[in-house]
Amino acid sequence: MKRACKVAEYFNGSGPHTLIEMQNVWVSLGGHTVLEDITFSLEEKMFLGVIGPNGAGKTTLLRVMLGLLRPDRGSVRVMGMSPDELKHELHHIGYVPQAVMFDPIFPVSVFDVVMMGRICCIGPLRFAAKKDKDAVAESIRMVGLDGLESRPIGELSGGQQKRAFLARALCMETRILMLDEPTSGLDIPAQSQFMDLLTELKERLGLSVIFVSHDVNVLARYADEMVCINRSMHLHGKPEEVIGSDRLKDAYRCEFDFLVGAGGHHHEGGGGR
Amino acid sequence: MLAFGFGQRALIGGLLIATTCSIMSFFVIVRRLAFAGMGISHAAFGGVAIGIAAGVNPIVTAGAFCVGVAGGIGWLSRKGRLHEDAVIGILFSASMAFGVVLIAVAHAYNQDLLSYLFGSILAMTWADVTILAVLSVLAVAFLIFFFKELLFFSFDEETAAASGVPVRFVYYGLLITMALTIVISIKLVGIILISALIVIPGATGLQVSRNYRVVVLVSLASGLVSTIAGLYLSFRLPVASGATIVLIMFGLFLLGVLVSPRRGYMQRIKRKTKASGEI
Numbered sequence: 001m002k003r004a005c006k007v008a009e010y011f012n013g014s015g016p017h018t019l020i021e022m023q024n025v026w027v028s029l030g031g032h033t034v035l036e037d038i039t040f041s042l043e044e045k046m047f048l049g050v051i052g053p054n055g056a057g058k059t060t061l062l063r064v065m066l067g068l069l070r071p072d073r074g075s076v077r078v079m080g081m082s083p084d085e086l087k088h089e090l091h092h093i094g095y096v097p098q099a100v101m102f103d104p105i106f107p108v109s110v111f112d113v114v115m116m117g118r119i120c121c122i123g124p125l126r127f128a129a130k131k132d133k134d135a136v137a138e139s140i141r142m143v144g145l146d147g148l149e150s151r152p153i154g155e156l157s158g159g160q161q162k163r164a165f166l167a168r169a170l171c172m173e174t175r176i177l178m179l180d181e182p183t184s185g186l187d188i189p190a191q192s193q194f195m196d197l198l199t200e201l202k203e204r205l206g207l208s209v210i211f212v213s214h215d216v217n218v219l220a221r222y223a224d225e226m227v228c229i230n231r232s233m234h235l236h237g238k239p240e241e242v243i244g245s246d247r248l249k250d251a252y253r254c255e256f257d258f259l260v261g262a263g264g265h266h267h268e269g270g271g272g273r
Numbered sequence: 274m275l276a277f278g279f280g281q282r283a284l285i286g287g288l289l290i291a292t293t294c295s296i297m298s299f300f301v302i303v304r305r306l307a308f309a310g311m312g313i314s315h316a317a318f319g320g321v322a323i324g325i326a327a328g329v330n331p332i333v334t335a336g337a338f339c340v341g342v343a344g345g346i347g348w349l350s351r352k353g354r355l356h357e358d359a360v361i362g363i364l365f366s367a368s369m370a371f372g373v374v375l376i377a378v379a380h381a382y383n384q385d386l387l388s389y390l391f392g393s394i395l396a397m398t399w400a401d402v403t404i405l406a407v408l409s410v411l412a413v414a415f416l417i418f419f420f421k422e423l424l425f426f427s428f429d430e431e432t433a434a435a436s437g438v439p440v441r442f443v444y445y446g447l448l449i450t451m452a453l454t455i456v457i458s459i460k461l462v463g464i465i466l467i468s469a470l471i472v473i474p475g476a477t478g479l480q481v482s483r484n485y486r487v488v489v490l491v492s493l494a495s496g497l498v499s500t501i502a503g504l505y506l507s508f509r510l511p512v513a514s515g516a517t518i519v520l521i522m523f524g525l526f527l528l529g530v531l532v533s534p535r536r537g538y539m540q541r542i543k544r545k546t547k548a549s550g551e552i
Contacts, residue, residue: 093435
């Protein structure tokens with residue numbers, strides 16, 4: 001019980017509260033600087049789009065927010081907590097990874113996959129109770145996969161699999177959703193279906209969303225705020241401010257017209273750092 | 274067979290080993306650790322050689338050695354400079370070469386060494402059975418109590434880490450449990466055939482179902498049936514118990530392929546016989 005209180009207390013009282021605060025964050029991986037002097041803050045219940053070219057450090061930024069990577073310098077606070085404190089509160093953050101390279105013959109059903117998201121709520125050395133099973137069933141229903149619970153995950157279509165992973169991220173006490181190019185590998189209809197579902201769930205459940213993509217167009221349509229990074233932070237603002245800015249060109253080191261032109265169809269994902 | 278003390282010990286030991294190996298086998302298959310298992314089991318030769326050369330119980334030295342190699346595989350491949358398979362290839366051949374050199378230097382090439390290479394379940398003492406029981410309980414307890422974490426980790430390590438699963442603990446725990454499982458299996462089938470015990474049952478299970486609960490149960494059943502049948506046959510006929518067990522396990526795997534609902538061989542055969550019956 002004590003565990004849940006910290007986050008609840010933080011969000012108690014009149015909002016909006018600061019969800020994420022990063023100050024002068026530097027990260028290097030294997031001797032290379034991946035993130036350089038990142039400073040930004042984000043209020044709760046926002047849809048933040050993180051854009052940037054391949055290898056810009058977008059995935060690294062997410063990993064820093066999750067506390068999986070410690071910055072060399074600077075401070076990170078998520079829901080008012082340091083990475084050490086956050087370690088015990090990860091059941092408030094749902095994560096949808098970049099194109100999951102899972103084994104298509106892995107013997108788990110949709111229900112089993114979504115149940116994985118409950119692990120942090122169940123705790124170590126315990127087995128799933130009825131309330132966990134109910135939470136899983138509810139999440140599956142929310143993403144519209146009811147009826148497919150017992151299907152092996154490998155037999156689902158790409159779009160359905162992504163929705164199953166979204167359900168897995170929702171079946172904890174989720175307050176923040178972090179998604180790392182979740183729509184990569186999907187065709188356009190499946191992509192918009194996923195984005196519509198995501199925005200609907202965000203409103204309904206009062207979630208904050210942090211969405212990493214290199215597809216500027218998709219994010220411009222759905223995000224409340226956007227940041228553009230390419231090692232360092234180039235821009236932070238409303239989508240229209242970001243799109244209209246010359247500095248976007250600097251970040252991508254190419255003509256943005258080209259990006260917009262190319263954004264009409266899907267960019268193949270992968271290669272994020 | 275059970276009228277004799279050695280027969281009882283062989284059966285109890287065999288069933289303990291089969292249980293541990295079959296549950297481990299599930300994770301070997303889903304986490305793709307088959308090559309790591311082969312590497313660690315062959316590396317056990319180096320550990321056995323140390324024991325024989327030093328006059329210590331080779332199972333103890335092999336245990337320490339295998340846990341060390343398992344940790345080394347984990348550490349070197351986590352460092353990210355080399356892929357896991359390359360690390361395994363290096364440590365596995367180096368350990369075997371070390372064993373061969375050590376045996377030659379110590380003039381220890383004898384019957385004893387052969388029993389570690391090919392197994393000697395009928396020569397087990399009650400002390401052996403006790404060590405085996407303790408290690409089996411430890412290994413099975415780890416696999417059961419951390420089953421959901423191991424499953425999540427095997428399926429999608431990145432998200433498991435993001436959800437607060439202690440992935441490092443789980444990864445090393447799995448490798449070390451595999452090392453212990455391998456060491457206790459030396460007695461049953463010998464270093465050369467151990468990998469069969471931790472690969473085939475899980476693979477059989479995966480032929481039959483895409484539900485992990487069924488996969489684990491089929492794996493366990495095939496491991497136990499092969500062990501009992503293999504021991505019985507080797508008691509009746511002049512055949513080596515370890516190799517017989519592995520062959521029966523392989524037979525069950527083929528049966529699994531045949532009845533696999535996904536491959537549909539049985540359905541096709543049924544349809545054919547039905548069609549020919551109608552003509």
